[in-house]
Amino acid sequence: MSAPATVTTAPVLSFPPPIFAKLSPSPFLLAHLKPSASNTPAIRPNGRVPSEHRTPTINTNSLTHGSGSAVVRVGDTAVVCGVRGELLLASNIPHPRRDNADRSDTEISDLGLLVPNLELSTGCSPAHLPSNAPGTLAQSLSQRVLSLLQKSDLVSLQDLEILYRPPVTDPDMPDETPETVVKAYLGLYIDILFISLDGNPFDAAWLAVVAALRDTRLPQAWWDADREMILCSDSVRESRKLSTRCTPIASTFAIYMPGTVQQRRSSQESWMLADPDGFEEELCDETVTIVLDCSKGNTSGILKVEKNGGGTVGRALMRRMLSEAERKWHDWSSALEVTDAV
Amino acid sequence: MTDRRRINGPRGGTNPPIFASSLTSPSTLQATRPTRTRQPDELRKIYLKTGLAPSASGSAYLELTPSSPASHQANSLIPVSSSLKLTCTVHGPRPLPRSAPFTPHLLLTTHVKFAPFAARQRRGYTRDASERDLGVHLETALRGVIIGERWPKSGVEVIITVLEGEEDRWWGDEVGAGSNGVGAGGGWGMMNVLAGCITVASAAIVDAGIDCVDMVAGGVAAIVGNSNARRKRQLETAEDRQTVLDPCPSEHENLEAACVVGYLQNRDEITELWVTGNAGTATEDLIDRAIDAANAARGVLVEAIKEAAQSKFGIKDADNGEKKSTAATQDVEMAG
Numbered sequence: 308m309s310a311p312a313t314v315t316t317a318p319v320l321s322f323p324p325p326i327f328a329k330l331s332p333s334p335f336l337l338a339h340l341k342p343s344a345s346n347t348p349a350i351r352p353n354g355r356v357p358s359e360h361r362t363p364t365i366n367t368n369s370l371t372h373g374s375g376s377a378v379v380r381v382g383d384t385a386v387v388c389g390v391r392g393e394l395l396l397a398s399n400i401p402h403p404r405r406d407n408a409d410r411s412d413t414e415i416s417d418l419g420l421l422v423p424n425l426e427l428s429t430g431c432s433p434a435h436l437p438s439n440a441p442g443t444l445a446q447s448l449s450q451r452v453l454s455l456l457q458k459s460d461l462v463s464l465q466d467l468e469i470l471y472r473p474p475v476t477d478p479d480m481p482d483e484t485p486e487t488v489v490k491a492y493l494g495l496y497i498d499i500l501f502i503s504l505d506g507n508p509f510d511a512a513w514l515a516v517v518a519a520l521r522d523t524r525l526p527q528a529w530w531d532a533d534r535e536m537i538l539c540s541d542s543v544r545e546s547r548k549l550s551t552r553c554t555p556i557a558s559t560f561a562i563y564m565p566g567t568v569q570q571r572r573s574s575q576e577s578w579m580l581a582d583p584d585g586f587e588e589e590l591c592d593e594t595v596t597i598v599l600d601c602s603k604g605n606t607s608g609i610l611k612v613e614k615n616g617g618g619t620v621g622r623a624l625m626r627r628m629l630s631e632a633e634r635k636w637h638d639w640s641s642a643l644e645v646t647d648a649v
Numbered sequence: 650m651t652d653r654r655r656i657n658g659p660r661g662g663t664n665p666p667i668f669a670s671s672l673t674s675p676s677t678l679q680a681t682r683p684t685r686t687r688q689p690d691e692l693r694k695i696y697l698k699t700g701l702a703p704s705a706s707g708s709a710y711l712e713l714t715p716s717s718p719a720s721h722q723a724n725s726l727i728p729v730s731s732s733l734k735l736t737c738t739v740h741g742p743r744p745l746p747r748s749a750p751f752t753p754h755l756l757l758t759t760h761v762k763f764a765p766f767a768a769r770q771r772r773g774y775t776r777d778a779s780e781r782d783l784g785v786h787l788e789t790a791l792r793g794v795i796i797g798e799r800w801p802k803s804g805v806e807v808i809i810t811v812l813e814g815e816e817d818r819w820w821g822d823e824v825g826a827g828s829n830g831v832g833a834g835g836g837w838g839m840m841n842v843l844a845g846c847i848t849v850a851s852a853a854i855v856d857a858g859i860d861c862v863d864m865v866a867g868g869v870a871a872i873v874g875n876s877n878a879r880r881k882r883q884l885e886t887a888e889d890r891q892t893v894l895d896p897c898p899s900e901h902e903n904l905e906a907a908c909v910v911g912y913l914q915n916r917d918e919i920t921e922l923w924v925t926g927n928a929g930t931a932t933e934d935l936i937d938r939a940i941d942a943a944n945a946a947r948g949v950l951v952e953a954i955k956e957a958a959q960s961k962f963g964i965k966d967a968d969n970g971e972k973k974s975t976a977a978t979q980d981v982e983m984a985g
Contacts, residue, residue, distance in 0.1 A: 371715070371728040373766045383703045387812060389766030392666065399661030419659045424774070429762070430738035430808030432704040437760045437808055440654050449656055471693055494663045498765040499812065502736050503702030526666060526726050539666040541726045585704065 333590055337565045340578050343608045353382075353584050360558070360582035360635050363434060363514055365646040374495075375523030375549070377646075379515040382584060383505035384430075388497065388515035389456065390523045394469075394537050395420070395492045414464055416457040423456060423497040425449040425512055432585070433502035447507055451613075452499070452516060452559065455598060457609050466549055467493045469537060470529040476614035490530040491537045495523070506584035509596060513557045518643060523549040554602045555610050556639045558632035561591035562619050577619045581631055594618030595625075597632040604641070650773040655774060665770060668727055671821070672963050675680045685893070685900040687716060692895040692945050693732075697849070697953040699856040700961075705738035707857025709953075711849035716789075716897050730899040731768070733841060734813040737849040739857040741805030749804075754797030755859075756804040759788040761846060767814040769823075779836075790847045790867070792912030796860040802932065805859065807838055807850050811864030815841040819899040836925055837871070837898040840909045847911045847921065848946050855954050860934045863913040865920055866950050870935055871896035872908040872928055892935060908935045912943035929942035 314630065328335045340349045349357060353470065363528040365425040370376035373391040388563050389643075400418065415421060427435040427445040435442060441449075456462070469492065491554075526539040526546045540546070561583035565576060565636060580587050598611040607631075620628075651657045671678065687693070694714040702708035715732040743754055749756075761783040763772045776784075791807065816836035847867030852862060873896065875889040890905060898904060906926030910919050919940075928935050 310833070368768055370734075372769055376766065385701070387764070389764065391766055391771060393658075393663035393771070394666055395663045396657045396915070401660050419657070422656055424655050424765070426764075427775070429810045430740065430806070431706060433701060433740050433743075434805060436740065437762065446654055453769045454654055482705050494659050496658065496663075496765065496771060500764055502810070503704055503708070503738075505704055511851065523725070526668070531669075536667065538669040538672070539726075543666040543724050543726060546726055557976045562833075623933075635761050 315514045324352070328586065332586065333565060336563060336587065336590055339574075340563065347389060349578075350465050351580065352586065355582075357578055357613075358631050360631075360638070363511070363639060363642050365514070365642055367518055367646055370399075370430070375519045375521075377515050377522055379511055379518060381511045381514070381582070382509070383503055384507060384511045385502040386511045386515040387502060388512070388519040389500075391496045391498075392493045392525050393496060394528070395494050396537070397489050397491055401436075415462065415467070417552050418492060418494075420467055420492055420494045421453065421456050421462065421497065421635035422453040422494060423449055423499065423506075423516065425452060425499040425501075425503050427504065427508070428501055429502065431504040435501075435504070444508070448512060449499075452497075452512060455513065455555065455557075455611060456497075456508045456516070459553060459598070459600070461517070461551050461553060461555065462495070463550065463552055466525065466547075467495070469493065469528045469530065471532075473532075483505060491528070493525060493528070504585065505535075506586070506588045507559050507582050510557045510559050510582065513555070513598075514639060514643075517551065517554065517556075518646060520549055521551050521643065521647060522540045525549055553600045553608075554640045554643065555594055555598050555600045556632075556636045557598045557611075558628075558635045559594060560628050560631070561587055562593035562595070562617060563587065563591045564619060566616070579624060579628065579631075581635070593619055595620060595628055597628060598627075599632050599636045601636050602635060652774065666779070670725075671727070672875060675821075676795050682819055682821060682902070683716075683897075685716070685897065687895075689891060690891040690941070692942060693897070695848075695946060695949040697852055697949050698832070699852050699953055699957040701736065702738050705740055706854070707853040707859070708720040708850045709737045709738035709852035709932065711735045711737075711845050711852070715773070728769075730819075730897060731813050731816055733811075733815050733845050735809055735811055735842075735847070735849045737807065737844050737853040739805060739807050739810045739850075739853045740860070741810070741857070742800045742803040742859060743805070745804045747804055751802060753801050755794065757788055757792055757797070758806045759784045759791065759809065759850075760808045761787060761842075762809070763814055767811050769816065769820060771884050776886065777802045779839060783839065785844065786843050786921060786923060787846050787850060789838045790843075790865055791850055791854070793855065793911075793918070793920035794851070794863060794865045794913065796862060799860055805857075806936060807853070809846050809850060811842060814937060815883040815897070816899050819902075821901075836984075837904050837907055840869050840871075840907045840923065840925070841898070843867065843921075843923065844909045844942070844946070848950055852950055852953055855918060856957060862920075864916045864947065864950055864954070865911045865913055866943045866947035867909060867911055867921075868894070868941065868946055869896060869909045870894050870938035870942055871901070872905040872926070872931060872935060873901045874905045875902045890931070892931070892938050894945070896939060906931075906935060908932075908939045910936065910939040910943055912940050912947075914944055927928075 321406040364380040375390040427439040471490040713733040815874040817838040844867030906928035911921035
């Protein structure tokens with residue numbers, strides 16, 4: 308038995324990038340953000356520069372049932388949102404409010420007319436497999452969508468009310484015109500399903516909600532006094548589009564700090580990563596979500612700023628994030644406009 | 650009962666809107682009933698694509714084009730019929746947790762869930778009996794295909810989300826006829842959903858790279874009674890009954906029996922068989938026709954997988970150029 312004549316050199320231990328990313332994710336990301344050669348720009352593993360966000364693809368009205376729907380794809384995150392209007396009879400409300408003064412401010416949230424529910428357990432990622440109850444992330448995301456819906460004043464109450472003016476019954480008193488009463492409300496069930504999840508679920512879910520609400524068409528509804536029920540017209544011409552009063556866009560940024568917790572205290576190195584994907588999200592402790600609405604004039608109206616974990620973000624970085632969020636607002640809202648035009 | 654983990658609707662409870670046109674006399678409503686324009690052996694067009702969810706090991710999306718043209722429903726808010734839309738993700742094979750008992754083969758788990766907006770009536774968030782039933786049927790269909798012995802102590806999850814389901818019958822019957830009117834006895838839509846589930850799960854399993862003996866495809870066939878014969882309540886003669894492939898339940902006033910199979914073409918094996926209704930002596934013929942439908946669906950399945958393989962590995966389809974052109978359009982028309 309003789310050894311083969313050709314002597315092979317010892318194999319160099321090298322991994323393809325995906326395996327390196329899996330084995331030591333943090334150094335992998337750091338190597339991308341802080342390249343050894345000074346002339347190479349910092350590019351994230353997903354090919355974007357740190358402040359770059361992904362471009363969304365929006366499709367609306369693709370579902371048959373329901374009043375409005377949207378499919379939003381942001382990178383590898385894909386969301387389906389369906390809006391369905393259902394009737395809530397005013398007589399069924401357990402404790403109706405008596406006073407009519409400035410009720411419209413909080414009535415949508417008091418009655419619970421907007422019901423967003425977010426579902427992650429659709430097999431969208433290995434971390435969220437179907438079980439009976441939605442996990443913490445799904446619950447918190449649903450709650451964030453709900454509070455933003457209520458605070459942003461996106462849907463006006465007038466669109467959801469079904470009014471009825473009773474006919475004049477008493478011919479002897481022609482001056483007394485009967486008062487217009489609200490007979491019913493349209494409640495909107497907003498269901499958000501994740502088809503695929505690769506980071507930044509809130510931005511994508513919120514964009515899907517806005518796109519689906521802009522697509523929503525509510526039927527003409529009236530109180531039928533003879534049948535004593537609410538009837539709707541199925542004619543598209545008589546139906547009306549739900550008017551959305553603003554265009555809030557959410558922008559999420561993750562702050563990446565290399566090293567262990569002890570090392571982080573001493574070093575001041577940090578990177579802002581706009582619209583993080585699933586890989587980056589796992590390595591970042593600190594996230595900032597800014598919801599902007601620039602539709603009213605040029606000034607950016609901040610609807611919400613949310614910051615979780617860490618204490619790296621200072622005033623200067625916050626300002627930079629705000630301008631990045633403003634840039635993203637223009638990009639994403641124009642994507643919405645394009646969808647509406649189709 | 651309120652669900653503490655979800656956001657609940659208004660406390661007073663809501664009802665789906667009632668359209669004034671659906672309260673008109675049944676005869677005027679009947680005029681809007683959709684009819685089958687396809688040949689009895691013609692399937693609806695199937696759109697199938699794999700690799701939609703990169704975070705999963707394998708995934709696929711299946712859609713059936715609505716058989717009624719879109720212009721039909723342009724001026725009404727009531728959709729004429731729905732079209733099946735399914736997404737499927739496969740997670741695994743992956744090691745079972747240490748606490749799980751030893752299994753010598755791959756442990757298959759299936760989940761089928763309808764989205765809340767999948768049907769005319771809003772569906773619940775938790776899986777109901779029919780969804781669990783579909784999951785069990787799907788599991789039997791797939792278990793015979795996967796070579797489970799190659800992965801001991803591992804598990805794989807097949808999760809299907811029904812974005813849009815098939816209806817059990819035409820919506821006008823639902824409004825007007827009550828429980829014992831025409832088209833009574835539901836469950837017809839489930840057959841189509843199951844056939845779609847089998848096909849889409851098969852594509853996702855191949856996308857995940859799990860070893861299979863063959864690709865399983867789902868197919869549905871149904872015996873449709875003539876509407877005049879239905880009124881006579883006599884279905885004795887053969888002329889009154891017709892076997893159709895891929896029935897759209899809203900297009901047929903009286904479905905007599907339906908059959909769904911999970912069929913392996915290369916091995917000529919059936920892994921899943923489900924017959925409902927009274928097929929009588931025609932059961933064997935019905936099964937054969939369902940196999941025809943499965944073979945047609947398999948054609949789309951093969952094309953979709955071939956296309957995915959070409960883009961994944963950069964393989965040029967050298968032997969025939971004309972097949973590549975059909976793959977490029979992604980929409981494969983099927984006729985029998």
